[in-house]
Amino acid sequence: MVGNVTIRSFSYFFLVGIPGLEVFHSWLSIPICLLYALTLMGNCLIVLVIREESSLHQPMFFFLCMLAFDDVAIASSTAPRMLDIFWLDAHVIRFDVCLAQMYLIHTFSIIESGLLVAMAFDRYVAICHPLHYATILTTPLVIKLGVVSVARGAIMVLPCPLLIKRLRYCTQNIIRHTYCEHMAVVKLACSNTYINRSYGIFVALSVILMDIGLIFLSYVKILQAVFRLSSKDARSKALGTCAAHICTILVTYIPALFSFLTHRIGKRVPPSLHIIIASIYLLVPPAVNPLVYGVKTKQIRDQVVLLFLRKKDKVSKH
Template identity: 55%
Template sequence: MHETQLLLRVGHLPYFMSDSNTTDFTNPSTFLLLGIPGLEATHIWISIPFCIMYILSILGNIAILFIVKREPSLHEPMYYFLCMLAITDLVLSTSIQPKMLSIFWFNSREISFSACLTQMYFIHSFTTIESGIFVAMALDRYVAICHPLRHSTILTNPVVAKISLAVVLRGGVLVFPHPFLARRYPYCRTNIIPHSYCEHIAIVKLACADIQVSSYYSLSVAFLLTCLDVFSIAVSYTQILRAIFCLPSKDARLKTFGTCSSHLCVILAFYIPGLFSFLTHRFGQNVALHFHILMANIYLLVAPMINPIIYGVRTKQIRDRILRLFSHQGSF
């Protein structure tokens, strides 16, 4: 007997799958990622800027790690946290970009169930880690500007190591229930994910079970962590700005503010698109699906690309080291 075909509409394009995919399967063998639904005809063109952003993020973050490792004067808390940020950005961009480009270039949509949950875990845990790193960097700037004489005694290497470990453990532990819960759900509707990567809510929405636990836990963690981190950063920079305006000379104020401006730019580039993507996914039912998916991609791709650029341009020690490196190579 021939299997009946079911028509699924995603965006404006039809997708067909057999009714064998609608029967109950606790763990589907594969999911199908659609890329950017509704913009399939332009996937090749979209892949060009995405590929450029990925290359720039890889080169830029590796350059940051190389420069900090090679320059002994940069072996201090601010640059240790910057190296953590570079590693986090490398993991984030590499978690999604290769698969996304394979969808755009080769129409390779299939991803195994386990690989999808693994990608989901890496994406959400490392975005949480990145947020924690921004809090640590704000703390470092607060101590360096408000208590400069005590900076080396407060943020010692063991203290920096403990802060770094706490940031990593927080991200890893708080996100762990996401794949654990998602694996336990039965999936009987479809295995098509209208997204370009395995995002948590996009996966659990496919389950034919009550997903309130996953939904409320995800919302609570995201809301509480974002509020806590943003509040901590805001308090730190409020104190920093008060200290800057108390400096006696205009040159000193400008120099100190310039040091902090790069941190503020990176923080805003991370939180603003992330907040927009999060609110759109939860409450933006009237927002076009392709626009939402594009913003979700930009949120995870732009920050890893611009972070090393901003720090390379705005941080004098890194900028000088890069210029010395190129001038040394040019002398041969």
């Protein structure tokens, strides 16, 4: 029963939002709206600056462009739906639309993780093999790494909605979440969900362990190379080129790990806290990444300043 309407066919789900905080939904919509606006503006600015400035046409910045597009896609898969719930009380979502949203969210999340690995490889080559950087990280290789990240995400997540379609939903169609998350949907089924749960754990663990492992290995090699440098300034400069990437890794993986572990072992974590962290995991990194790279990367910072100075000059001339 949802309001006065009974949905027995389960062609719809009912997204609650944040359980226990329904009275604050209109207030919670404000930071969500601001984060989404910041995501769109920040990432579009990053792409524009890299596109317009030929000196930034390097592998590191090509990966950053890919990350910017993926961040916009992740935020666009979740934020508008959340705002529908919080502003318009539009809680009902069609079954197929729910599965599509779930597929897109998890696919783009895996793509982002793959891009972070590619960016770690870029920093490894730049610091450990600087003389061969241009010959190793060629444009075709950069494109291949981007395509592999996208293909891996799209293929690995595809079985999730297909496996959910075979489940029966008898009495529960209320999702206590702000979006259609895989485990939140699976838990509502009244049939055996062992395969769904097992595959979900396999995907999450394989992606997280493999990607974090590769990133960790890259940074072990990077640190070994950095500490072999004789000059303190050279060490500082080398580590400085990794600062933005490290910040992005922390902002992306920490909330993701919390959300994953809460679904499996966090029985005592309040549902409202879990949903807030799960929402932060999808909304904060896309908004923060452009700021991090804008502040920490001198080339982008300088080009953004130049871009605004040019626009200011054009306005003053008119």
